[in-house]
Amino acid sequence: MTDAVKLLPPLTDADVLRLTAGDAVLVSGVLYTARDAAHKRLMDLLAAGQPLPVDLQGQILYYVGPSPAPPGRVIGAAGPTTASRMDAYTPTLLGLGLKAMIGKGKRSAEVLAALQSHRAVYLGATGGAGALISRCIREARVVAFPDLGPEAVHRLVVEDFPAIVINDCHGGDLYEEGRRRYARPA
Amino acid sequence: MRQIHTDRIIDAVKQAAMAANYELGQDLWAALARGEREEESPAGREIFRQLLENARIAREERIPLCQDCGLAVIFAEVGQDVHIVGGDFAAALQEGVRRGYGEGYLRKSLCHPLTRKNTGDNTPAVIHTEIVPGDGLTLMVVPKGGGSENMSKLFMLKPAEGWAGIRERVVATVAEAGPNPCPPIIVGVGLGGNFERAAYLAKKSLLRELGAPNPDPELAALEAELWDAVNSLGIGPMGLGGRFTALGVHVLMQPCHIASLPVAVNIQCHASRHREVVL
Numbered sequence: 001m002t003d004a005v006k007l008l009p010p011l012t013d014a015d016v017l018r019l020t021a022g023d024a025v026l027v028s029g030v031l032y033t034a035r036d037a038a039h040k041r042l043m044d045l046l047a048a049g050q051p052l053p054v055d056l057q058g059q060i061l062y063y064v065g066p067s068p069a070p071p072g073r074v075i076g077a078a079g080p081t082t083a084s085r086m087d088a089y090t091p092t093l094l095g096l097g098l099k100a101m102i103g104k105g106k107r108s109a110e111v112l113a114a115l116q117s118h119r120a121v122y123l124g125a126t127g128g129a130g131a132l133i134s135r136c137i138r139e140a141r142v143v144a145f146p147d148l149g150p151e152a153v154h155r156l157v158v159e160d161f162p163a164i165v166i167n168d169c170h171g172g173d174l175y176e177e178g179r180r181r182y183a184r185p186a
Numbered sequence: 187m188r189q190i191h192t193d194r195i196i197d198a199v200k201q202a203a204m205a206a207n208y209e210l211g212q213d214l215w216a217a218l219a220r221g222e223r224e225e226e227s228p229a230g231r232e233i234f235r236q237l238l239e240n241a242r243i244a245r246e247e248r249i250p251l252c253q254d255c256g257l258a259v260i261f262a263e264v265g266q267d268v269h270i271v272g273g274d275f276a277a278a279l280q281e282g283v284r285r286g287y288g289e290g291y292l293r294k295s296l297c298h299p300l301t302r303k304n305t306g307d308n309t310p311a312v313i314h315t316e317i318v319p320g321d322g323l324t325l326m327v328v329p330k331g332g333g334s335e336n337m338s339k340l341f342m343l344k345p346a347e348g349w350a351g352i353r354e355r356v357v358a359t360v361a362e363a364g365p366n367p368c369p370p371i372i373v374g375v376g377l378g379g380n381f382e383r384a385a386y387l388a389k390k391s392l393l394r395e396l397g398a399p400n401p402d403p404e405l406a407a408l409e410a411e412l413w414d415a416v417n418s419l420g421i422g423p424m425g426l427g428g429r430f431t432a433l434g435v436h437v438l439m440q441p442c443h444i445a446s447l448p449v450a451v452n453i454q455c456h457a458s459r460h461r462e463v464v465l
Contacts, residue, residue, distance in 0.1 A: 022229075037302060065253060065254075065293065066253050067250045067253045068292075068293065070248075076250060076291055077250040077253040077293075079252055081333065082333045082366050104368065104425075105364070105366035106364055106365060106366060124365075124424065126233055126237070126424060127368035127424060128240070128252045128368045128455055128456055129237060130240070130249075130251065130253040130254075131247065131249050132239055132240035132243055134249065149294070150293050150295075164229065174427075175364060175425050175426070177427065178227070178229070178422060178425065178426045178428070179364075179419065179421055179425070179427055181420065181427050182422055182428050182429060183419060183420030185418065
């Protein structure tokens with residue numbers, strides 16, 4: 001793999017513009033976690049005109065529901081979950097300044113269009129590598145919706161969290177490009 | 187008549203649920219190592235490297251391979267000469283799951299389908315009980331992740347569609363799933379039976395040792411053809427492009443109604459976790 005690009009949130013337009021589908025990245029700093037239940041709560045707050053519990057400007061959302069932290073550990077296994085369950089909510093959050101998401105699996109056409117119009121990226125982490133990824137996580141605390149348990153919004157501090165750019169803000173799509181490169185007649 | 191106390195059953199299920207989540211089976215280790223050697227795509231090889239390292243960390247540090255510790259499926263084979271004492275058999279299986287997920291720091295991933303309220307202890311497990319000859323009790327505990335289960339499908343084909351129709355549906359299911367179910371996947375195919383039996387066969391086929399040939403030569407040939415077809419899709423590890431979209435395809439088959447051709451495709455992620463205990 002080529003040398004990884006270091007990403008330090010909060011991200012700017014310039015950080016996002018230089019990323020291309022297929023780039024390896026290492027994220028260090030703060031990530032906020034949210035799965036579909038937390039997204040639904042965020043939408044309900046917005047609909048009620050209430051402030052969100054976290055300012056998403058320039059931030060990265062990580063789609064994860066970690067397993068419980070055993071004694072002596074910061075967090076349990078913490079790999080990515082399927083991103084498409086968040087698709088319905090994502091364009092709204094990109095409109096609030098969200099700059100990147102980390103997950104796994106395909107995004108909708110609406111999300112891909114919103115990445116381009118809002119200058120944001122979708123990053124893929126290795127699904128099922130929850131034990132490995134947990135080693136990059138230095139701190140974890142719940143900052144919203146504690147009643148959701150593993151689905152609560154956590155603030156994570158990570159160091160060299162490995163991911164790969166799946167969808168950049170120029171229309172690049174690693175899933176499509178990778179598949180085209182290796183597909184052959186059956 | 188041989189007696190088995192429910193306390194032993196509870197403890198066996200608890201230990202199996204924990205071990206299945208921490209320790210990848212030897213067959214999976216071998217399949218991932220082969221992938222790391224043979225995958226053509228550099229990004230794909232890197233995924234295999236990460237998955238092997240992940241398995242080492244999980245085993246050594248006793249933390250789950252994947253944060254999705256699954257819905258617990260239990261296949262119980264109860265010898266007809268066994269007398270279970272001390273309480274309710276199904277309740278003992280559920281208690282074992284409750285303790286394994288609680289004491290093992292495994293994620294509780296079950297909820298009410300409509301309110302989405304978490305049940306809090308990862309119960310109820312899905313239990314399949316079969317009465318078999320003898321006085322043994324075999325429990326297979328299978329934590330099944332949600333991401334790959336979501337990509338699974340059931341088809342009630344017309345008999346005229348035959349093998350070509352079956353093949354087309356299996357390949358289309360894997361193609362549509364793409365990167366979502368955490369490839370490299372294992373594809374379980376259930377052929378025949380009826381509506382629910384096909385799905386059961388598909389799930390049960392996943393439990394066969396990965397890399398071991400199907401004992402039925404006819405099915406072994408069909409598996410090889412399907413494996414080649416899905417690996418020609420180019421999806422590759424984590425969907426980044428590559429040769430290994432699937433680590434294997436398993437087929438179980440049984441007769442069906444003359445009017446029917448049920449086909450179930452159960453997708454299993456690379457973290458194929460199952461642990462057998464014989465009491």
